[in-house]
Amino acid sequence: MASSPKYLTGDKAAINEFLDKFDVFLFDCDGVLWSGDHLFEGTVETLELLRSRGKQVVFVTNNSTKSRADYKKKLESMGIPATVDEVFGSSYSAAIYISRIIKPQPPRNKVFVLGEAGVEAELESENISYIGGTDPSLRRDITPEDFKAIASGEALDPAVGYVLAGLDFHVNYLKLSIAFQYLRRGAKFLATNVDSTLPNAGSLFIGAGGISAPLIRAMGGEEPIAFGKPNQSMMDAIEGKFRFDRSRACMVGDRLDTDIKFGIEGRLGGTLCVLTGVSKREDWEAENPAAVPAAYVDTLGDLRVAA
Ligand SMILES: O=C(O)[C@H](O)[C@H](O)COP(=O)(O)O
Ligand SMILES: [Mg+2]
Numbered sequence: 001m002a003s004s005p006k007y008l009t010g011d012k013a014a015i016n017e018f019l020d021k022f023d024v025f026l027f028d029c030d031g032v033l034w035s036g037d038h039l040f041e042g043t044v045e046t047l048e049l050l051r052s053r054g055k056q057v058v059f060v061t062n063n064s065t066k067s068r069a070d071y072k073k074k075l076e077s078m079g080i081p082a083t084v085d086e087v088f089g090s091s092y093s094a095a096i097y098i099s100r101i102i103k104p105q106p107p108r109n110k111v112f113v114l115g116e117a118g119v120e121a122e123l124e125s126e127n128i129s130y131i132g133g134t135d136p137s138l139r140r141d142i143t144p145e146d147f148k149a150i151a152s153g154e155a156l157d158p159a160v161g162y163v164l165a166g167l168d169f170h171v172n173y174l175k176l177s178i179a180f181q182y183l184r185r186g187a188k189f190l191a192t193n194v195d196s197t198l199p200n201a202g203s204l205f206i207g208a209g210g211i212s213a214p215l216i217r218a219m220g221g222e223e224p225i226a227f228g229k230p231n232q233s234m235m236d237a238i239e240g241k242f243r244f245d246r247s248r249a250c251m252v253g254d255r256l257d258t259d260i261k262f263g264i265e266g267r268l269g270g271t272l273c274v275l276t277g278v279s280k281r282e283d284w285e286a287e288n289p290a291a292v293p294a295a296y297v298d299t300l301g302d303l304r305v306a307a
Helices: 012-020 043-052 068-077 090-102 117-125 144-152 173-184 209-218 232-242 256-265 281-285 300-306
Strands: 024-027 056-061 087-089 110-114 130-132 160-165 188-191 197-200 203-206 249-253 270-274 295-297
Touching: 012 300, 043 056, 043 300, 056 068, 056 232, 068 087, 068 117, 087 090, 087 232, 090 117, 090 160, 090 188, 090 232, 110 117, 110 173, 117 130, 130 173, 144 173, 160 173, 160 209, 173 209, 188 209, 232 256, 249 256, 256 270, 295 300
Parallel strands: 024 056, 024 249, 056 087, 110 130, 110 160, 160 188, 249 270, 270 295
Antiparallel strands: 197 203
8 A cells, every 4th residue: 555645835844855866857747837838837947946956857748739849849938948858748659669669561551640740740750651630631521422432441541550549639520430440441559648638728628538539439449559658668768768767766747547657657766746737635545546646746836945
């Protein structure tokens, strides 16, 4: 039974003791740094404080709508210096897994994307060919002709061997129907991540899991392989890049079943839950919680008092 998490907010000594245990901080983004375009107060100062103490900061997000380069721009636009190498997104995790582990071979080496530009950019960065995604010709209602063309295969690309589902703000029945047809014809079912909800504008919205859910239902319950947190292939990739001692690393997140579970299953030295996003105290105090953090704060900015 996991010991109950330590509450750090307002306790300068406890915060310093906690921070001194780690050299590397893996930071979740949505619900920790910001909620959509709203940057939480104290985020910039907290990251500056950690970096001024020589801590390595890595941004680890399941949000596949943006590429690492897009996140570098977003972070900088909010006053947070960052390099592309310091960003790990689920779209990048999916792209490197497909290109370096799956290694798609002709004749069925293409990916049908349900997702935004971030997925496309990361697939391109790994030279993986894809269709679908932000293709404007698919942003429309399905027609009787579409049903026939999809059923006959006329509307399908025979080179598609994979369906990759991520957070898609333009999902519709036409795209889901095409994806379903590819799966019925043997394409492998992949997902960048399957988070049930997305924190934005201080509230919760349908997450990436809500995009693959109709396909899971239609496929009789077949689940996709998902590459984002808590999948450990992402942790292995991050460790491979930063070569850190896991016992000196801490995962900071707002979600028990992705971030905190990721840190615990990754055998990191610590996990810190921030209560500005999805999970609340009641969630880890409930029966059989998805994961229990080592410590928690009300907001990330609470760590500033350490200075
Ligand atoms: O639906 C989603 O994709 C997630 O809610 C979103 O990606 C979470 O991003 P993160 O908190 O991992 O930065
Ligand atoms: Mg989050």
